[in-house]
Amino acid sequence: MRDQVKRFRSGELRALGEIAPRAIKIALAIAAAALALAIVAATFDEQGPRRFFFSYLVNYAFYLSISLGALIFVALQHASRAGWSVTVRRLNEILAANMPLLAVLFLPVAISLFLPRWCPFSWADAERAAGSELIAHKRVYLNVPFFLIRAGVYLGLWAWMARFFLSRSVRQDESGDPELTLQMERFSGPAIVLFGFSVTFASFDWLMSLEPEWFSSIYGVYYFSGAAVGSLAAVILLAIALQSGGRLTESITVEHYHDLGKLLLAFVVFWGYIAFSQYMLIWYANIPEETTWYLARQTPAWLWASLALLLGHLLIPLVGMISRQAKRRKAILGFWAAWLLAFHWLDMHYLAMPSLSNARFPLGLVDLGLLVGLGGLYVAGAIRVAQAASLVPARDPRLGEAISFENV
Amino acid sequence: MADNVPQLDSSAGALKVAAAIGRFASAGALKAAAEAVRDEGYRHWDAHSPYPIHGIERSMGIRPTVLPWLVFxxxxxxxxxxxxxxxxxxxxxxxxxxxxxxxxxxxxxxxxxxxxxxxxxxxxxxxxxxxLSRLPQFHHPVFASEEFRRATCDGFFISIEASDPEFDEVKTTGLLEALGAESVELCRLPAAAPRLPRAFYTAAALAVCLALLPPLGVAWYRAAPKRQPRIHPLHDMAFQPKYKAQAASDLFADGRAMRPPVAGTVARGELDEDPRRATGKDEAGNYVTSIPLAPGAAIDKAMILRGKDRFRIYCAPCHGLAGGMPEGAAGEDAEKWQGMVSIRAARRAAGGEGTWTPPRVLTSAYVQDQPDGKLFETISRGVVNQEVRTMPGYAVQIPREDRWAIVLYLRALGRSQNASAGEVPPPVREASVSEEP
Structure with a gap:
């Protein structure tokens, strides 16, 4: 084990190195082109700016979920004092520490609140909210100032927590001080509690309030379960990409892919469990004020999206990933990770878009442009964070355990 | 410690070699030795170590288990x-x-x-x-070795059983020695398998018989007729301190547990300030021909909608949403016009289960020609036809004002099925005409 660690430390696999600046430039160039395309496409769209803001919200929720899933992954590894995950933990720390960028990217959502006609949130538009007694009753919570304060609290909290983990972990790369690990372990419990509350309310605010008269208390868990699927899939793809570029080739082994795959499969089932829990209670009670949400998603235009999620987000990957080999072969696992990331995006689309129109399934250049555009910014931000750190917590006390780890 | 080692009773008969064990110095040596034993073609053998050794299953050549498929x-x-x-x-x-x-x-x-x-x-x-692990296994040849106890402490062992076709006392022990075993030992067991004492079987049979007694006792107690009342394990659930409907009580002079209202009192909201609204009849005992409204009330759309709402809850389950199949619809699928209860009851009656009197068609002349007061009375008190109750009274479930609202809605239903073309508002008429193929 000691030999492995020594050989590993002498290797070149520690940081992104000289490719980072060029990668950032390319990502930003792609982002600029794609965002321009999205804006141009939106001006030609019949639903215009509102369409743009809706699509922005979908893609923002998508990239945010990857960072949130990475953040809770880091906290969970510390809370459970996991040894196996040390070599993939830094990738998650970096994705989570992308939070300041996501806070900046929240600005268009915040700005939309002051453009009532274009705003995705109908409660923020006096015209659309007029006459709804329920929205009037919810004014105490659903008003613009309080909404913005809450958003600031969530994003600040997440950025602070992500910073907490990354900065200590990076400091340990230099000092090797095990006390830093203990600090992170002590913080991980409270961090999970804070995360649970903040993600629940953030999903209420940013997605559930698109239907201000509808409510589902499980909504936060639903968003979290999707976020876990999205971030695990993203980390698997990231590890494959880095390894094909010659990095992390010794630290991330087939055993780590196997465990990431197991977690991914578990969260696929968890997502199905939560989605069905929400569906069954509403279906069974059959109360009009609750069924509206599913009614909109069962119109002919959206029914196929609902069924696609049932099959593509649950049943097909469940069968496809259940075998041990599916999780141990990089190509197969990478396929399922990409598959699930795509369906996670569809899930975000499915959460938000029917509020714009349930007569048709909106999918066009606006969505594609924003997906690629925000993706470019997100990747550039993540590379910027990664520049300052090695890709593995090189002196973590459990690194040896992680490298020699084997699934029995 | 030594007293805990299983001592084989030599009087039981001749001892037979059951296994050869070799002790190795380290996990690495054990892995290397396991690979060699595997390559020699042995099948009935095992490796033993104080802690799990990663990769030992590959060194031993153990095939992947079929357990996942069983679970699947x-x-x-x-x-x-x-x-x-x-x-x-x-x-x-x-x-x-x-x-x-x-x-x-x-x-x-x-x-x-x-x-x-x-x-x-x-x-x-x-x-x-x-x-798949052949557990539980109460005995194994390696237990005959005292040194094998070190397998839970610091010993790394390979045991090869004599049942293996490749097993040969000399060759196998030679192999283990050649692989670097620090000590090699032959484990001997009695040739005849040791037998459990007879008392064990007696005790087991007794335990099974005793275990059967409680369920047998319960079954007997439940099945046999008794003079005493049955045992109620949850007594306060079986006998609750309350009176059931129509039960007797010694407390009151009239012996009834259910109390009639005190004479001269009226419950809240039950005061009949206008007897016509309460009974549907005027002072002379004739049915009223128009709906007697409360002071300040008016016949309006809200009242019709309220009547429609209540009709769909209380009446439609039998009568159908449109009040039954009108004559003009003869030849159509009758079930399309009937309520859920009516459909099921009619199907059962057709199959010889129970009897069913189909409900009146509410849009028919028979019903629509009745005065409002008569309709109200029917809703309130139900229908008894030739001493058979064919419709229950709804006075208990539906408040009085709602029953009058239902009467109003019945009139609207009647109009809807018997209207002439001239009565239909022009926009609706054009829309329905344009839908014609």
Whole structure:
């Protein structure tokens, strides 16, 4: 084990190195082109700016979920004092520490609140909210100032927590001080509690309030379960990409892919469990004020999206990933990770878009442009964070355990 | 410590070599030796170490277990059993219609299916792991060796059993020595398998008989006629300190537990300030021909909609949403016009179960020609036809004002089925004409 660690430390696999600046430039160039395309496409769209803001919200929720899933992954590894995950933990720390960028990217959502006609949130538009007694009753919570304060609290909290983990972990790369690990372990419990509350309310605010008269208390868990699927899939793809570029080739082994795959499969089932829990209670009670949400998603235009999620987000990957080999072969696992990331995006689309129109399934250049555009910014931000750190917590006390780890 | 070592009773007969064991210095040496033993073609052998050694299964050449497939099969079986059980009990064996919900619907059955998948899988994993490992095993040749106790402390062992076709006392011990074993030992067991003492079987048979007594006692007690009342394990649930409807009570002079209202009092909201509204009849005892309104009330759209709402809840289950099949619709599928209760009862009656009098068609002249007061009385008190109750009274369920609203809605229904073309508002008439093919 000691030999492995020594050989590993002498290797070149520690940081992104000289490719980072060029990668950032390319990502930003792609982002600029794609965002321009999205804006141009939106001006030609019949639903215009509102369409743009809706699509922005979908893609923002998508990239945010990857960072949130990475953040809770880091906290969970510390809370459970996991040894196996040390070599993939830094990738998650970096994705989570992308939070300041996501806070900046929240600005268009915040700005939309002051453009009532274009705003995705109908409660923020006096015209659309007029006459709804329920929205009037919810004014105490659903008003613009309080909404913005809450958003600031969530994003600040997440950025602070992500910073907490990354900065200590990076400091340990230099000092090797095990006390830093203990600090992170002590913080991980409270961090999970804070995360649970903040993600629940953030999903209420940013997605559930698109239907201000509808409510589902499980909504936060639903968003979290999707976020876990999205971030695990993203980390698997990231590890494959880095390894094909010659990095992390010794630290991330087939055993780590196997465990990431197991977690991914578990969260696929968890997502199905939560989605069905929400569906069954509403279906069974059959109360009009609750069924509206599913009614909109069962119109002919959206029914196929609902069924696609049932099959593509649950049943097909469940069968496809259940075998041990599916999780141990990089190509197969990478396929399922990409598959699930795509369906996670569809899930975000499915959460938000029917509020714009349930007569048709909106999918066009606006969505594609924003997906690629925000993706470019997100990747550039993540590379910027990664520049300052090695890709593995090189002196973590459990690194040896992680490298020699084997699934029995 | 030494007294705990199983001492073999040499009087039991001749001892026979049952296994050869070799002790190795380290996990690495054990792995290397295991690879060599594997390559020699031995099958009945095992490696023993104080802690799990990663990769030892590859060194030993152990094939992947079939356990996952057993668990997978058990999970599928669990899902199938759950779905079939719920389908058979709810949709086939004892169909029971609740609130018009379908008899078999997948979403409602998923939770049970989910739980049974987990139950079957967990049981299959547990039992499968035991069976595939041939557990429980009460004895093994290696237990004959005192040195083998070090396998739980600092010893790394390979044991090769004599049942292996390749086993040969000289060759096998030679192999273990050649592989670098620090010590090699032959484990001997009595040639005849040791037998359990007879007392063990007696005790087991006795325990089984004793265990059967409580269920037998319960079954006997439940089946046999008794002079004493039955035993009630949950006494306060079987005998609750309350009076049931129509029960007797010694407390009151009239012997009734249910108390009539005190003479001269009226419950809140029950005061009949206008007897016509309460009974549907005027002072002379004739049915009123128009709806007697409360002071300040008016016949308006809200009242019709209220009547429609109540009609759909209380009346439509038997009479149908449109009040029954009108004569003009003769030849159509009758069930399309009937209420859920009526459909089911008619089907059962057709199959020889019970009797069913079809409800009146509410849009027919028979009903529509009745005065308002008569309709109100029918809703309130129900119908008894030739000493058979064919419709229950709804005075208890539906407040008085709502019953009058239903009367109003019945008139609207009557108009809807018997209207002439001239009565239809022009926009509706044009719309319905343009829809004609």
């Amino acid at each position: 099969g058990a999970g599928l079986t669990g899902a199938a059993v759950a779905i079939l059980l719920q389908w058979w009990t709810n949709a086939v064996d004892y169909p029971f219609l609740i609130s018009g919900k379908p008899l078999f619907s997948l979403p409602a059955n998923i939770p049970v299916a989910f739980e049974l998948v987990i139950l079957f899988s967990a049981l299959a994993a547990f039992a499968g792991a035991l069976l």
